[in-house]
Amino acid sequence: MTLDDYIADHFDRFTAELAELCAIPSVSAERSALGEAAAWVAARLERLGANVEVLPTADGGPPVVMAGLGPADAARTLLVYNHYDVQPVDPVDEWSSPPFEATVRDGRLYGRGTYDDKGNLTNRIHALEAWSATRGALPVRIVFLIEGEEEVGSPHLPGFCEAHGDRWRGADGCLWEAGGRDSERRYVLYCGVKGLAGFELRARGGATDAHSANATLLPNAAWRLVWALAALKGPDEEILIDGLMDHVAAPTEVELRALETIPFDDVALRDAYGLDTLLLGLEGADALRRHLYAPTCTINGVHGGYAGPDLKTVLPARASAKLDFRLVPNLTPALVEDLLRRHLDRRGFGDVEVARLWGEHPARGDVDSGVARAAIAAARAVAGSEPVVWPHMPATGPMHSVCAQFGVPAVGFGVGHAESGAHAPNESIRLDDYADGLRLTVKFLEVFASA
Amino acid sequence: MTLDDYIADHFDRFTAELAELCAIPSVSAERSALGEAAAWVAARLERLGANVEVLPTADGGPPVVMAGLGPADAARTLLVYNHYDVQPVDPVDEWSSPPFEATVRDGRLYGRGTYDDKGNLTNRIHALEAWSATRGALPVRIVFLIEGEEEVGSPHLPGFCEAHGDRWRGADGCLWEAGGRDSERRYVLYCGVKGLAGFELRARGGATDAHSANATLLPNAAWRLVWALAALKGPDEEILIDGLMDHVAAPTEVELRALETIPFDDVALRDAYGLDTLLLGLEGADALRRHLYAPTCTINGVHGGYAGPDLKTVLPARASAKLDFRLVPNLTPALVEDLLRRHLDRRGFGDVEVARLWGEHPARGDVDSGVARAAIAAARAVAGSEPVVWPHMPATGPMHSVCAQFGVPAVGFGVGHAESGAHAPNESIRLDDYADGLRLTVKFLEVFASA
Numbered sequence: 001m002t003l004d005d006y007i008a009d010h011f012d013r014f015t016a017e018l019a020e021l022c023a024i025p026s027v028s029a030e031r032s033a034l035g036e037a038a039a040w041v042a043a044r045l046e047r048l049g050a051n052v053e054v055l056p057t058a059d060g061g062p063p064v065v066m067a068g069l070g071p072a073d074a075a076r077t078l079l080v081y082n083h084y085d086v087q088p089v090d091p092v093d094e095w096s097s098p099p100f101e102a103t104v105r106d107g108r109l110y111g112r113g114t115y116d117d118k119g120n121l122t123n124r125i126h127a128l129e130a131w132s133a134t135r136g137a138l139p140v141r142i143v144f145l146i147e148g149e150e151e152v153g154s155p156h157l158p159g160f161c162e163a164h165g166d167r168w169r170g171a172d173g174c175l176w177e178a179g180g181r182d183s184e185r186r187y188v189l190y191c192g193v194k195g196l197a198g199f200e201l202r203a204r205g206g207a208t209d210a211h212s213a214n215a216t217l218l219p220n221a222a223w224r225l226v227w228a229l230a231a232l233k234g235p236d237e238e239i240l241i242d243g244l245m246d247h248v249a250a251p252t253e254v255e256l257r258a259l260e261t262i263p264f265d266d267v268a269l270r271d272a273y274g275l276d277t278l279l280l281g282l283e284g285a286d287a288l289r290r291h292l293y294a295p296t297c298t299i300n301g302v303h304g305g306y307a308g309p310d311l312k313t314v315l316p317a318r319a320s321a322k323l324d325f326r327l328v329p330n331l332t333p334a335l336v337e338d339l340l341r342r343h344l345d346r347r348g349f350g351d352v353e354v355a356r357l358w359g360e361h362p363a364r365g366d367v368d369s370g371v372a373r374a375a376i377a378a379a380r381a382v383a384g385s386e387p388v389v390w391p392h393m394p395a396t397g398p399m400h401s402v403c404a405q406f407g408v409p410a411v412g413f414g415v416g417h418a419e420s421g422a423h424a425p426n427e428s429i430r431l432d433d434y435a436d437g438l439r440l441t442v443k444f445l446e447v448f449a450s451a
Numbered sequence: 452m453t454l455d456d457y458i459a460d461h462f463d464r465f466t467a468e469l470a471e472l473c474a475i476p477s478v479s480a481e482r483s484a485l486g487e488a489a490a491w492v493a494a495r496l497e498r499l500g501a502n503v504e505v506l507p508t509a510d511g512g513p514p515v516v517m518a519g520l521g522p523a524d525a526a527r528t529l530l531v532y533n534h535y536d537v538q539p540v541d542p543v544d545e546w547s548s549p550p551f552e553a554t555v556r557d558g559r560l561y562g563r564g565t566y567d568d569k570g571n572l573t574n575r576i577h578a579l580e581a582w583s584a585t586r587g588a589l590p591v592r593i594v595f596l597i598e599g600e601e602e603v604g605s606p607h608l609p610g611f612c613e614a615h616g617d618r619w620r621g622a623d624g625c626l627w628e629a630g631g632r633d634s635e636r637r638y639v640l641y642c643g644v645k646g647l648a649g650f651e652l653r654a655r656g657g658a659t660d661a662h663s664a665n666a667t668l669l670p671n672a673a674w675r676l677v678w679a680l681a682a683l684k685g686p687d688e689e690i691l692i693d694g695l696m697d698h699v700a701a702p703t704e705v706e707l708r709a710l711e712t713i714p715f716d717d718v719a720l721r722d723a724y725g726l727d728t729l730l731l732g733l734e735g736a737d738a739l740r741r742h743l744y745a746p747t748c749t750i751n752g753v754h755g756g757y758a759g760p761d762l763k764t765v766l767p768a769r770a771s772a773k774l775d776f777r778l779v780p781n782l783t784p785a786l787v788e789d790l791l792r793r794h795l796d797r798r799g800f801g802d803v804e805v806a807r808l809w810g811e812h813p814a815r816g817d818v819d820s821g822v823a824r825a826a827i828a829a830a831r832a833v834a835g836s837e838p839v840v841w842p843h844m845p846a847t848g849p850m851h852s853v854c855a856q857f858g859v860p861a862v863g864f865g866v867g868h869a870e871s872g873a874h875a876p877n878e879s880i881r882l883d884d885y886a887d888g889l890r891l892t893v894k895f896l897e898v899f900a901s902a
Contacts, residue, residue: 153762194664198762206724211874212775213645213845215747217720217729217738222750222772223684230681233674235799269668273657278668287668296666299673300765305752306773310603311649311808313775313847314751321673322757324663324764348686357762394664396764423662 006130007438014438015109015431017044018122019102021084022111028085028149034062037084041065041121041146048125049132050144055164061156062148066167069128070138076449077141078371079174081402081410082121083150086113087423094425108428115429116422117177120414121146123434124175127441139449143168145402150177153196153358154398161401173371173410173448174403175441180416181433182263182388187379187440190412191372192365192392193399194295195327197336198358201228202320203304204351212313221319222304228349229321232340233297237280241343244295244336249329249364251293255391258367262388264288291394296326322357326396333359361400365392369409374448379413382440413440457581458889465889466560466882468495469573470553472535473562479536479600485513488535492516492572492597499576500583501595506615512607513599517618520579521589527900528592529822530625532853532861533572534601537564538874545876559879566880567873568628571865572597574885575626578892590900594619596853601628604647604809605849612852624822624861624899625854626892631867632884633714633839638830638891641863642823643816643843644850645746646778648787649809652679653771654755655802663764672770673755679800680772683791684748688731692794695746695787700780700815702744706842709818713839715739742845747777773808777847784810812851816843820860825899830864833891864891 007014021044026037042052042065050067057064062085089099089112097103102111113119131138145168147157182188203225206218233239251259266287270278278287304319306312325336333356341354366372367389379387393412403410415437421427458465472495477488493503493516501518508515513536540550540563548554553562564570582589596619598608633639654676657669684690702710717738721729729738755770757763776787784807792805817823818840830838844863854861866888872878 196764198764206726208724210724211846212747212749212751213777213847214720214742215749215775215777216742216745216845217717217733218724219726219730220750222753223680226677226680226750226753227686229674229677235678266668269665273659273661273669275657275670279670282668291665291667294667296663298663298666298764298766299671299677299756300663300763301756301758301767302673302677302770303754303758305750307752307754311773311775312751313647313649313749315749316752319753322762324666324762326664326666394667395662396664 001134003130003134003439003442006134007435011435014122014126015434018109018114018119019111021118021122022102022113023100025100026085026148027088028062028152029088034085034148038063038065038148041084044125045144048129055160057156058159059156064148064160065144065146066164067144068142070141072141074139074141077143077168077171078448079168079171079403079408080124080142080144081174082124082146082177083117083148084121084146085148085151086116086118087151091425096426104431107432108430110426110428112427115180115414115416115420115427117150119429119434120178123415123437124441127438130438131442131445139445143171150397153360154401157398158401161405165406168408169406171408173369174408175371176399176410176412177397177414178416179413180420181383181418183418185383186385187383187387187413188390189372189375189379189387190365190390190393191367191369191410192363193397194392194394195331195333195362195400196358196360196396197325197327197333199323199337199340200320200355200357201225201323202318202353202355203228205315205317207317209317210315212315215315218315220315222316224349224352225302225304225319225321228344228352229299229302231343231347231349239295239297241339242346244331244339247330247335248295251289254368258389258391259285259288259292262288262390264291292390292392293328295328295331298324300324324358326394327362329362329364332361360396360398361404363392363399363404363410366409367391370451371409371448372411374444374451375411375413377447378440378443381443382436452585454581454585454890454893457585458886462886465573465577466885469560469565469570470562472569472573473553473564474551476551477536477599478539479513479603480539485536485599489514489516489599492535495576496595499580506611508607509610510607515599515611516595516597517615518595519593521592523592525590525592528594528619528622529899530619530622530854530859531575531593531595532625533575533597533628534568534599535572535597536599536602537567537569538602542876547877555882558883559881561877561879563878566631566867566871566878568601570880570885571629574866574888575892578889581889582893582896590896594622601848604811605852608849609852612856616857619859620857622859624820625859626822627850627861627863628848628865629867630864631871632834632869634869636834637836638834638838638864639841640823640826640830640838641816641841641844642818642820642861643814644848645843645845646782646784646813646851647809647811647847648776648778648784650774650788650791651771651806651808652676652774653769653804653806654679656766656768658768660768661766663766666766669766671766673767675800675803676753676755676770676772679795679803680750680753682794682798682800690746690748692790693797695782695790698781698786699746702740705819709840709842710736710739710743713739713841715742743841743843744779746779746782749775751775775809777845778813780813780815783812811847811849812855814843814850814855814861817860818842821902822860822899823862825895825902826862826864828898829891829894832894833887
């Protein structure tokens with residue numbers, strides 16, 4: 001039986017299985033149904049013939065599903081990283097069909113997780129099933145690592161990887177969680193991620209709020225916070241934290257060449273946000289280079305004092321801001337925290353508390369690795385067009401913990417499309433892309449095994 | 452009958468009448484029961500024998516009660532300014548008795564408005580009644596002006612004063628709304644007020660919030676706001692708005708001498724807010740001078756972006772801050788608005804909107820005016836100690852609109868005490884102070900009429 005025949009015969013069951021997994025409301029931010037989703041995944045992998053373990057994480061975090069399959073003596077080992085948790089569904093009113101009831105409309109399957117990341121996960125399981133059914137033994141050894149809190153920054157995953165990393169140390173490559181096709185149906189691949197350091201800055205004034213007539217003599221937490229923040233980044237978008245930019249690694253020649261192949265649509269981004277220009281007036285290649293190779297320092301929220309209508313003549317005693325830094329090599333969360341704390345202290349803001357909220361290392365991608373070259377070849381074969389290869393994503397994931405620290409190169413591809421709407425209402429995949437994803441994964445395994 | 456006998460005979464009715472007025476929940480911020488309170492005041496003044504008018508304000512604002520009494524041919528005219536509105540009662544759980552049921556405990560009358568400003572208002576009415584009953588005709592012509600939105604910045608009062616000011620133009624003095632005694636039972640008088648200019652600064656980023664991975668290329672409203680704010684005042688507390696400090700009038704020799712008589716307790720203020728030092732390390736006379744003669748630029752509240760737990764990697768599209776400036780002579784709300792707008796424009800913050808919320812001129816006090824000297828003499832006589840005379844309050848009121856623009860000097864005294872808690876839960880007056888307030892007002896009228 002050919003692969004295409006197998007896909008055609010079993011496609012309805014494949015999408016039904018994906019819908020079954022999507023019906024489990026495993027929202028990690030709400031800690032709901034995570035054990036149920038892990039159990040579903042474990043059972044499905046057992047039916048695939050894998051040796052499955054559901055392993056706990058520290059402090060009662062959601063379990064990690066690990067599964068091994070394929071010949072123990074295969075020449076190559078592929079790590080496959082996915083997650084069974086999803087984003088919250090708010091604003092729920094904007095969904096055209098119930099978010100946890102995957103629904104087909106106009107050739108698409110709508111529902112939370114159909115793309116991110118349940119659709120990518122089941123697609124890989126179904127591709128392995130299809131390989132076994134049509135070709136026999138798998139050509140590589142596979143190690144699945146499927147976690148349950150990617151959407152909240154994978155707080156327990158670094159500890160898990162430290163404890164269990166020997167199970168995949170030395171793997172020849174990692175198939176990362178997600179990916180998709182752009183508006184011209186090209187596959188979009190990526191080989192690395194930015195890191196993320198998240199903090200809360202907390203400023204204090206007097207013991208309680210005061211009448212603002214006392215502003216002559218009493219400190220104001222909102223002012224302390226504003227001044228501390230203004231010491232971190234200036235209106236020219238330069239990060240001012242002493243020494244931070246000195247740690248930023250310049251892109252390599254290979255990375256810069258890879259950038260030239262990326263059809264980055266700066267005009268579409270600009271228009272989507274109703275702007276006359278992007279930041280600093282950047283366009284085209286300059287915008288893309290900054291997008292990938294500049295670290296960021298972002299105020300996610302700033303709050304203190306009166307928030308009602310009109311005016312309240314109050315002097316706030318407390319104010320705080322949440323900040324995230326997107327990290328490029330060679331910045332790390334610990335380094336940024338240390339530089340931030342010292343920078344504030346040196347400028348007289350020792351009173352402003354810095355609390356750590358999130359920390360993920362960046363993972364430098366290698367577009368020339370075996371696993372990346374296999375993905376590029378497979379994407380070219382299935383789509384009939386050259387894929388777009390990002391050295392790394394502007395976004396973040398636990399690629400350092402899972403792959404980079406063990407020397408495992410990674411590549412991400414998946415079943416998304418230009419309007420998949422990960423994290424948004426009406427998340428969807430195209431059914432055609434799901435079928436092509438099976439072909440893509442099979443082709444990828446074939447190339448990866450033989451390279 | 453002596454004044455003291457009259458007070459003793461009628462005191463229970465006086466406090467009962469005050470309690471009746473306090474039972475009307477005339478909270479201007481909530482626009483509740485304002486007409487009812489105005490009607491109560493008008494009826495009570497009619498019983499006193501005054502010619503009373505309840506006059507509308509523009510745009511359906513609360514009415515102003517105007518009342519005239521005393522001989523038309525009196526040598527002197529006294530304007531009396533009070534207000535019948537009160538502050539909200541939140542946090543209501545912290546009241547020991549219902550805020551709108553005035554309750555006697557331990558020689559005090561507790562309830563919203565017992566001091567600010569219903570107690571001061573009825574005290575003046577009762578003092579005039581006592582004068583008439585014990586001495587006959589009033590020694591001066593009295594013009595009452597009693598408004599209903601002092602606690603929300605008297606937005607309709609300037610227009611009202613422009614329309615009706617001829618009724619009191621040329622008055623010899625104004626008895627301002629409030630005042631009281633300090634912890635050593637000295638009367639505290641004041642002759643002027645700071646002004647207030649209130650604004651909202653509104654910053655924008657893109658059309659909608661964005662994923663913070665786009666912080667490389669998309670503007671962030673929270674950063675725009677922080678930078679605009681940091682351009683207004685620095686960590687050394689210097690107001691940086693171009694030209695603003697050039698307009699600040701230095702205190703006169705007379706004013707500085709008056710300051711020397713004020714027992715300003717900087718240590719108590721510092722300790723009340725749990726601080727090691729006041730702002731800039733100021734103490735004693737230096738702290739007092741800054742408190743009265745420095746303008747302020749205060750963030751009352753700053754809000755934008757994510758406010759929940761943990762981190763949300765979002766780039767806020769909107770952020771805003773409320774600001775108040777306490778104004779000393781010769782700053783005005785319009786001048787500050789103009790300087791603020793130009794300052795922001797000049798520094799590249801033309802995108803940050805400035806919306807006007809509040810505007811009251813400062814009113815420079817005259818501690819040597821006839822009305823002030825009469826109040827000082829009366830306070831000395833009733834308390835048996837030298838009063839504390841503030842050239843002006845660090846706080847604000849519509850004294851410019853009501854008095855200063857018509858050349859009418861003012862002085863404020865009243866029935867408060869060191870723990871009256873205006874605007875706070877468990878607002879109260881001491882019943883002894885209410886009785887002394889009657890003696891004080893009678894004595895004041897006697898001195899003012901004959902000076």
